[in-house]
Amino acid sequence: MKNISRYKDNIRRKILIVEDEMINRQLLGFIVSKEYDVVYAENGMEALKILRTKNHGISLVLLDLLMPIMSGFVVLERIKDDPNLKRIPVIVLTSEKYAEVKSLQMGAQDFIPKPYDMPDVILARIKRAIELFEDTNLIRNTERDSLTGLFTKRYFFEYIRQYEEYQGAIPMDAVVLNIRRFHMINEIHGHAYGDYLLSHVAKALKSLLNDYEGIVCRTDSDTFYLFFEHQEEIEKTLNDNVLTTINKEFVGINVGLRVGIYQNVTSRMDIEDIFDRALHACNGLRNNYKDVYAYYDESMHNKEIYDERLLAQFDDALDKGQFMVYYQPKYNIKGDEPRLTSAEALVRWNHPEYGLISPGVFIPLLEDNGLIQKLDRFVWNGAAEQAHIWNVKYNFQLPISVNVSRVDIYDQQLESTLLDIVHLHHIEPKQLLLEITESAYTNDAKGIINSIKHLRADGFKIEMDDFGTGYSSLNMVSNLPIDVLKIDREFIIHMCTSDKDKKMVEILLNISDLLGVSVVAEGVETKEQFDMLKKMGCDIIQGFYFSKPLPADQFAKLIEEEVKNSGHN
Numbered sequence: 001m002k003n004i005s006r007y008k009d010n011i012r013r014k015i016l017i018v019e020d021e022m023i024n025r026q027l028l029g030f031i032v033s034k035e036y037d038v039v040y041a042e043n044g045m046e047a048l049k050i051l052r053t054k055n056h057g058i059s060l061v062l063l064d065l066l067m068p069i070m071s072g073f074v075v076l077e078r079i080k081d082d083p084n085l086k087r088i089p090v091i092v093l094t095s096e097k098y099a100e101v102k103s104l105q106m107g108a109q110d111f112i113p114k115p116y117d118m119p120d121v122i123l124a125r126i127k128r129a130i131e132l133f134e135d136t137n138l139i140r141n142t143e144r145d146s147l148t149g150l151f152t153k154r155y156f157f158e159y160i161r162q163y164e165e166y167q168g169a170i171p172m173d174a175v176v177l178n179i180r181r182f183h184m185i186n187e188i189h190g191h192a193y194g195d196y197l198l199s200h201v202a203k204a205l206k207s208l209l210n211d212y213e214g215i216v217c218r219t220d221s222d223t224f225y226l227f228f229e230h231q232e233e234i235e236k237t238l239n240d241n242v243l244t245t246i247n248k249e250f251v252g253i254n255v256g257l258r259v260g261i262y263q264n265v266t267s268r269m270d271i272e273d274i275f276d277r278a279l280h281a282c283n284g285l286r287n288n289y290k291d292v293y294a295y296y297d298e299s300m301h302n303k304e305i306y307d308e309r310l311l312a313q314f315d316d317a318l319d320k321g322q323f324m325v326y327y328q329p330k331y332n333i334k335g336d337e338p339r340l341t342s343a344e345a346l347v348r349w350n351h352p353e354y355g356l357i358s359p360g361v362f363i364p365l366l367e368d369n370g371l372i373q374k375l376d377r378f379v380w381n382g383a384a385e386q387a388h389i390w391n392v393k394y395n396f397q398l399p400i401s402v403n404v405s406r407v408d409i410y411d412q413q414l415e416s417t418l419l420d421i422v423h424l425h426h427i428e429p430k431q432l433l434l435e436i437t438e439s440a441y442t443n444d445a446k447g448i449i450n451s452i453k454h455l456r457a458d459g460f461k462i463e464m465d466d467f468g469t470g471y472s473s474l475n476m477v478s479n480l481p482i483d484v485l486k487i488d489r490e491f492i493i494h495m496c497t498s499d500k501d502k503k504m505v506e507i508l509l510n511i512s513d514l515l516g517v518s519v520v521a522e523g524v525e526t527k528e529q530f531d532m533l534k535k536m537g538c539d540i541i542q543g544f545y546f547s548k549p550l551p552a553d554q555f556a557k558l559i560e561e562e563v564k565n566s567g568h569n
């Protein structure tokens with residue numbers, strides 16, 4: 001052990017500094033480079049790219065929290081979500097107490113306060129974090145997982161690389177098995193029971209390999225990788241050998257598995273890429289409780305390529321004006337005649353090759369990469385500018401709602417960004433409604449409520465989007481500082497045919513009544529739905545029943561009509 005420590009002390013380790021401001025970057029680099037090699041990233045995207053490129057051998061990340069493009073919190077979250085990166089210690093750079101606690105909760109090792117006026121303290125903190133990290137790694141990097149006796153992932157991949165027969169001589173199947181809601185089982189039945197379940201799954205997989213050529217490992221607590229000779233009837237093989245044995249042993253607790261499969265890997269593709277694909281298929285089952293098995297296939301691969309292409313083109317597309325803001329009207333239906341009361345700004349990508357792409361396709365991609373903030377700012381600006389144009393032209397102040405992605409909410413500059421936008425375009429904050437999806441609240445209720453309070457104090461109105469899908473508790477909802485609830489389209493679609501959904505809409509209307517906030521029903525398509533909602537006392541309706549989202553010039557006709565009918569002007 002002593003020898004190892006001495007050896008360890010002699011190598012210069014590499015540190016990644018992620019900091020957008022040049023002065024800070026240089027200052028910190030100057031301090032740190034006395035004892036370490038330094039790699040720099042100017043933003044979060046670049047940092048993730050460096051970390052994900054193999055063999056960079058980064059020992060520690062110094063991460064600024066306030067950065068454009070992708071905030072440090074998002075970078076931290078990505079690192080901690082990535083099985084290959086999550087163990088790299090991260091020290092955050094911040095000047096805010098609130099951010100310190102939050103980042104520690106998110107898995108940061110430590111923090112360094114700004115400004116950087118105590119070089120010795122900084123170096124000491126870095127040294128300690130690295131030592132801690134390397135000691136746990138020494139223990140971790142043994143060949144076998146102590147709980148199940150299976151290989152660790154690292155050795156699993158090593159072995160496969162070494163063995164000729166796995167490298168294309170015979171067709172093999174790659175399988176990723178994950179235990180559904182394992183953390184719940186742990187919580188409800190205790191960790192010992194959870195451990196017992198894991199060893200049992202391991203045992204079943206090992207005995208499967210008595211009959212078939214292959215190798216198995218456990219990766220992150222409840223995930224197993226299996227690489228074995230190709231099975232024509234793989235579901236049957238796994239059912240007979242794994243699922244039934246588990247269900248027999250754990251009667252009454254209903255252990256669910258999700259299994260991703262990538263079959264017939266005969267090529268000399270890198271084994272980690274092969275398992276990435278099987279894992280991809282497995283993760284696709286996260287919200288699908290109906291199916292146990294999912295296969296990686298060419299269409300998934302094509303989708304990945306398509307997604308990557310869109311991401312790579314994003315910046316250029318934004319510069320070239322390929323993104324357009326459409327507007328969908330919301331009508332107040334309380335009186336005899338429906339009245340235009342506001343609009344929702346919805347973005348579209350007019351792609352030169354693929355045509356009009358719906359946000360449902362590209363928004364999730366951009367959210368995953370932090371690019372969404374850039375797009376949202378573009379949309380907010382566009383909507384505010386448009387609002388002003390209509391204010392002047394029609395002397396009619398139509399409130400416009402914009403979507404605020406969950407990534408935006410963590411951005412500490414959100415408030416100032418929005419204030420800048422309304423000032424720039426000479427509109428009042430109250431003319432901008434901010435739609436925030438319900439599930440964002442449930443992730444980090446306290447932090448979000450806090451930023452929302454500030455926004456409301458500035459005069460912005462807040463709508464809770466997709467209400468009913470985010471599983472907030474009634475108790476939480478009653479404490480939320482919001483102005484409008486939007487009932488999700490999911491409930492509206494079936495409300496005329498399903499009693500359950502009708503009941504649900506009634507309940508949601510009652511809740512909003514109780515809270516004294518108004519309600520928007522979204523996705524209303526038919527007269528039947530319209531009539532039913534009106535009868536139930538719903539205030540505001542958005543949906544194809546009135547209009548699809550329209551380009552600004554077409555939407556202007558709706559304003560003209562409204563102005564004419566209301567006797568404005």
Ligand code: C2E
Binds near residue numbers: 489
């Ligand atoms: P959302 O916020 O729930 O927006 C409502 C979606 O429902 C829109 O889809 C709208 O076109 C659609 N819709 C409205 N009425 C009807 C109807 O009667 N029937 C049907 N079938 N659909 C209706 P869209 O424009 O495709 O947007 C999808 C989602 O993408 C939005 O869901 C929102 O979450 C996101 N999104 C759109 N624009 C932006 C944006 O600028 N920023 C961010 N962060 N997200 C955006």
Ligand code: CA
Binds near residue numbers: 344403435465
């Ligand atoms: Ca919305």
Ligand code: CA
Binds near residue numbers: 465466486488522
């Ligand atoms: Ca919605």
